[in-house]
Structures are given as structure tokens and as C-alpha cells.
Amino acid sequence: MNETTLYQHGTLALLVPGLLTGTLTMKELLAHGDTGIGTGEGLDGELIILDGKPYQVNSRGEVNVVPDDFTLPFANSHFAAYRPLMTVENATQEELHDQVLGLTHDANTFFSILVKGTFTDVKTRAVAKSGRPFKSLAETAKQQSVFDRQEVEGTLLGYYSPQLFNGAAVGGYHDHFLSADHGFGGHLLGFGTVTGEVQVQTFSTLEQHLPVDDAAYRDHDFSQDDIAGAINQAE
Amino acid sequence: MNETTLYQHGTLALLVPGLLTGTLTMKELLAHGDTGIGTGEGLDGELIILDGKPYQVNSRGEVNVVPDDFTLPFANSHFAAYRPLMTVENATQEELHDQVLGLTHDANTFFSILVKGTFTDVKTRAVAKSGRPFKSLAETAKQQSVFDRQEVEGTLLGYYSPQLFNGAAVGGYHDHFLSADHGFGGHLLGFGTVTGEVQVQTFSTLEQHLPVDDAAYRDHDFSQDDIAGAINQAE
Numbered sequence: 301m302n303e304t305t306l307y308q309h310g311t312l313a314l315l316v317p318g319l320l321t322g323t324l325t326m327k328e329l330l331a332h333g334d335t336g337i338g339t340g341e342g343l344d345g346e347l348i349i350l351d352g353k354p355y356q357v358n359s360r361g362e363v364n365v366v367p368d369d370f371t372l373p374f375a376n377s378h379f380a381a382y383r384p385l386m387t388v389e390n391a392t393q394e395e396l397h398d399q400v401l402g403l404t405h406d407a408n409t410f411f412s413i414l415v416k417g418t419f420t421d422v423k424t425r426a427v428a429k430s431g432r433p434f435k436s437l438a439e440t441a442k443q444q445s446v447f448d449r450q451e452v453e454g455t456l457l458g459y460y461s462p463q464l465f466n467g468a469a470v471g472g473y474h475d476h477f478l479s480a481d482h483g484f485g486g487h488l489l490g491f492g493t494v495t496g497e498v499q500v501q502t503f504s505t506l507e508q509h510l511p512v513d514d515a516a517y518r519d520h521d522f523s524q525d526d527i528a529g530a531i532n533q534a535e
Numbered sequence: 536m537n538e539t540t541l542y543q544h545g546t547l548a549l550l551v552p553g554l555l556t557g558t559l560t561m562k563e564l565l566a567h568g569d570t571g572i573g574t575g576e577g578l579d580g581e582l583i584i585l586d587g588k589p590y591q592v593n594s595r596g597e598v599n600v601v602p603d604d605f606t607l608p609f610a611n612s613h614f615a616a617y618r619p620l621m622t623v624e625n626a627t628q629e630e631l632h633d634q635v636l637g638l639t640h641d642a643n644t645f646f647s648i649l650v651k652g653t654f655t656d657v658k659t660r661a662v663a664k665s666g667r668p669f670k671s672l673a674e675t676a677k678q679q680s681v682f683d684r685q686e687v688e689g690t691l692l693g694y695y696s697p698q699l700f701n702g703a704a705v706g707g708y709h710d711h712f713l714s715a716d717h718g719f720g721g722h723l724l725g726f727g728t729v730t731g732e733v734q735v736q737t738f739s740t741l742e743q744h745l746p747v748d749d750a751a752y753r754d755h756d757f758s759q760d761d762i763a764g765a766i767n768q769a770e
Contacts, residue, residue: 313699405754409747464548464702464757508741512644519640522699 303381306410306459306503307332310374310511311468315343316530318434319520322371323511326354329377330368332507335412337457337476338375340366343440344429346486348457348476349377355478357486359428359445363478373511376459376469382414382499390493397473400460400500408462410503413473415456417496422449424477424486437530447486454479456488467527468508538616541645541694541738542567545609545746546703550578551765553669554755557606558746561589564612565603567742570647572692572711573610575601578675579664581721583692583711584612590713592721594663594680598713608746611694611704617649617734625728632708635695635735643697645738648708650691652731658683659712659721672765682721689714691723702762703743 309324322341329336334352339345345358347366356366385403388396396415401407428443458475465471478485511517544559557576564571569587574580580593582601591601620638623631631650636642663678693710700706713720746752 311699406747408753408755408757409745462757464546464762467699468703502747504744504747506741506743506745508743509739510644510741512641512737512739518643520643522643522697527699 301379303379303501304503305505305507306376306378307507307509308376308469309372309509312374312470312531313467313522313525313527314517315374315437316525316527317520318436318440319517320373320430320434320440321514321516322373323514324372324375325368326366326370326372327368329372329375330354333377333379335380335457336375336377337459337474338372339427340429341371341373342429342431342434343427346426346476347372347375348478348485350455350457350478355482355485357424357426359426359443361426361445361447361484363482363485378412378501378503380501382501385498385500387497389495392493393491396494396498400498404500404502406460406502410462410506411460412501413456413458413460414499415494415496417494418451418453419456419491419494420451421492422452422477423489423491424484425489426486438533446489447484449479449484452479452484454485456494465506466531470531536614538614538736539738540740540742541611541613542742542744543611543704544607544744547609547705547766548702548757548760548762549752550609550672551760551762552755553671553675554752555608555665555669555675556749556751557608558749559607559610560603561601561605561607562603564607564610565589568612568614570615570692571610571612572694572709573607574662575664576606576608577664577666577669578662581661581711582607582610583713583720585690585692585713590717590720592659592661594661594678596661596680596682596719598717598720613647613736613738615736617736620733620735622732624730627728628726631729631733635733639735639737641695641737645697645741646695647736648691648693648695649734650729650731652729653686653688654691654726654729655686656683656727657687657712658724658726659719660724661721673768681724682719684714684719687714687719689720691729700741701766705766
């Protein structure tokens with residue numbers, strides 16, 4: 301089991317023009333890790349994999365475990381081998397992010413954070429699955445729901461990518477959330493404060509897999525897409 | 536042996552501010568492939584690996600096989616499993632590049648080309664190794680020699696990377712050359728025409744390894760570097 305490799309299927313960039321076909325199954329994704337995040341075909345909800353279990357938060361806010369044949373256009377996974385980094389008390393999201401970088405000096409490295417604790421004013425979102433023909437990320441993301449909890453116990457699973465890889469991945473942090481009771485979660489838009497335990501895992505390798513058998517991906521001309529702009533908007 | 540993965544150590548971006556420490560040995564690079572290109576510590580020449588043999592063209596134009604403990608800041612390798620694509624006759628470099636993309640539709644995919652034939656007006660370059668403290672890529676590259684041959688039989692080994700990965704790799708084609716008599720080669724600046732056989736190999740995966748144990752890499756602030764500009768200048 302390789303604990304220094306982060307596996308990624310697809311790119312953030314291919315979502316931008318709406319290349320939303322599911323080109324990897326959950327079974328294949330889980331072969332590369334027991335921990336991860338992603339989205340389903342047509343931006344079908346927000347995925348968070350913890351301890352080998354793939355939870356999906358859909359646009360009604362429901363949390364389901366998805367089957368092996370669930371397909372994804374964009375996702376990443378890795379085998380968990382976190383090390384404890386610090387305890388935080390009433391830290392804001394920005395403080396959390398900055399303190400992790402300050403302690404790890406990993407700004408030029410792919411790494412993951414796992415934060416278990418009590419979060420206040422948590423805001424998440426999940427997009428509603430769109431059908432074919434798929435529209436652009438900006439159009440599809442209009443069909444999103446936002447959820448919040450004043451105080452909730454749960455797990456933040458985040459991935460940090462060096463800015464050089466913005467577009468392939470999300471440059472900087474990309475956080476998903478799942479509550480301890482598995483009743484609430486999604487793509488983390490933000491929170492007030494967190495009190496809990498912070499763990500990190502550093503990767504030496506990004507294994508970037510591309511959907512090279514997908515005709516729509518192969519034939520798309522990316523030169524006209526404003527990828528950085530779309531990431532700013534959507535993330 | 537994995538024939539659908541392209542392994543890359545380091546990034547083009549880290550060369551720009553002069554992070555030129557050799558952070559991978561040739562032995563480690565060869566463990567990921569029998570075919571590849573790269574440069575040595577301090578931009579010590581231009582490497583081309585063919586059939587498992589790592590040739591270096593130094594700034595005096597000499598071609599040497601380097602030992603296992605030769606170190607590299609930036610390199611890539613893969614296990615050769617090329618498929619014949621086409622025969623070309625008096626094709627320019629631009630025609631070669633365009634025809635390969637036209638036939639493969641692989642503009643969004645990492646792939647390699649191997650061209651064996653007779654080349655006219657071949658221009659290569661090799662940089663002279665610089666010592667510590669390393670200077671920027673632009674400064675170091677001033678110590679480069681340019682070589683040419685009016686007509687020469689040899690092998691062009693090239694890698695194509697999708698533009699999204701420009702900065703991590705060289706977006707577009709990155710070609711090295713070695714003559715059949717092993718007396719001439721380097722980073723290919725250009726040629727007049729080629730007549731010969733063109734083979735290609737497509738990769739579904741980029742295995743991007745970063746020098747995460749190198750303090751200079753970890754601590755560098757890349758936000759002020761003009762990476763795309765430097766690639767335009769140097770490549």
C-alpha cells in the first residue's frame with residue numbers, strides 16, 4: 301500500500317467546459333485509496349471517502365453510500381497514514397489553513413489534512429446532477445444547494461495542491477465535510493471556528509490519471525476556457 | 536512493467552529560480568523507464584535515455600554515458616512500447632509535430648514520439664554545468680553551446696504535454712536528439728527536414744514526483760517567478 305502517492309482522476313479543468321461524463325468507477329477509485337473526495341457524473345453531489353466508505357451528499361442534503369459502479373469525472377484518493385500535527389481551539393478556517401502551512405512548510409507539496417472536532421457555522425454545498433448534454437461548470441453549478449449547521453461534530457477532509465497545479469487540481473486547499481452522525485456534509489464553503497485534532501499526510505507523488513479513452517475529452521479545445529477564473533468562481 | 540505511465544521527477548518551474556540540486560539519481564530514474572530525457576545537477580548537459588542507456592551531451596558537445604549515481608533536478612522516463620504511426624519525407628519540425636497531433640488526436644494527453652531517420656540542418660544546445668550557489672535558469676542558460684549538423688542520421692525523442700501542465704512540464708513538445716553514431720546530440724532547438732519513421736506512445740497517467748525532502752525546494756516562494764515566460768525563453 302503506497303502512502304506517499306495521491307491519485308487523481310481527471311482534472312478540475314475538464315469540468316469547466318462541462319466534460320462531466322463519469323469516466324472512472326468508484327471501485328477503480330477505491331483501488332487507489334481508502335480516503336478521498338470527488339464528484340459524480342453530471343456533478344452528481346459531493347463525495348467524501350472515509351475509512352474506505354464512499355459517502356455522497358446530494359443536492360437535497362441527503363448522505364448516501366454509493367455503489368462500486370458509481371462513476372466520477374473528477375476525484376482523488378489515497379491510502380490514509382496521517383500523523384498528528386496539532387490541536388486547535390476556536391480556530392477559523394483561515395487560521396487552520398495558515399497554521400498547517402506554517403508548521404509543515406509544505407506549500408510546494410501535495411498533502412491532505414484530516415480535522416476531527418466540533419465546528420461552528422458550517423456552510424456546505426452540493427450540486428444537483430445534470431443530464432446530457434452537459435452544460436458548463438458555471439451553468440451546472442447554478443443548480444446547487446447550500447446547507448448550514450450552527451454547531452456540528454464531524455470530519456473535515458482537505459487536500460492541498462501547490463499553485464503550479466492550479467487547473468489540474470484546485471490550487472491551495474480543497475475541503476469536504478461529513479458530520480459524525482453522517483446526516484450533513486458536502487463541499488465545504490466555510491465555517492466559523494473549529495476545536496479539535498488536526499492530522500496531516502504528505503505526498504511525494506501525484507499520480508495524475510486522464511480520461512484518455514473519452515472522445516469528448518480527447519477532442520475538446522481547452523484553449524478558450526477560462527479555467528483559473530472558473531475555479532475562483534466555483535471554489 | 537507499466538507502459539501507460541510517464542514518470543517525471545521535479546518540475547520545469549523549479550529550474551526557473553535556480554533550484555538546480557540533483558534530487559534524483561539516474562539509477563532511480565531508470566527504475567521508472569528505459570527511455571527518457573532530463574538534465575543534470577546545475578544544468579549539467581542534456582540527457583537522452585535510449586534502450587536503458589543514459590547519454591549525456593555536455594557543453595563541449597561530447598556524448599558520454601553517465602553512471603548510476605549521476606543526479607538530476609528535472610527528468611522524465613517511461614518504458615518504451617511505441618507503435619508505428621507514419622513515415623515522413625522531408626517534413627519540417629512543425630509539419631512533424633502537427634501531423635502527429637492530427638493523426639493521434641492526443642492534444643489533451645501526455646505522449647512520446649520517437650523518430651528515427653535522416654535530419655537536415657539540425658541545431659542542438661547543451662548548457663554548461665554551473666556551481667553553487669545556483670543562479671536562475673535564465674542566467675545559467677547563458678552558458679550554453681549550440682551545435683549543428685547539415686545532415687545527420689539519428690533519433691529524435693520527444694515528449695508532448697497538454698498545455699494545462701505547462702510549468703510542471705513543458706507544454707507542447709519537448710524534443711531531444713542523439714545521432715546514430717553517438718557523436719552529436721542535445722536539446723533540439725530545431726531542424727530543417729526529416730525523412731524517416733515516426734512512432735508514438737500514449738500515456739494515461741503522469742506520475743509526478745516532487746523533491747519533497749529538498750529544503751531549498753520546500754522553502755522557495757514560487758509566487759514571484761515568471762515560469763511561463765522563462766519556458767518561452769529557454770525552450
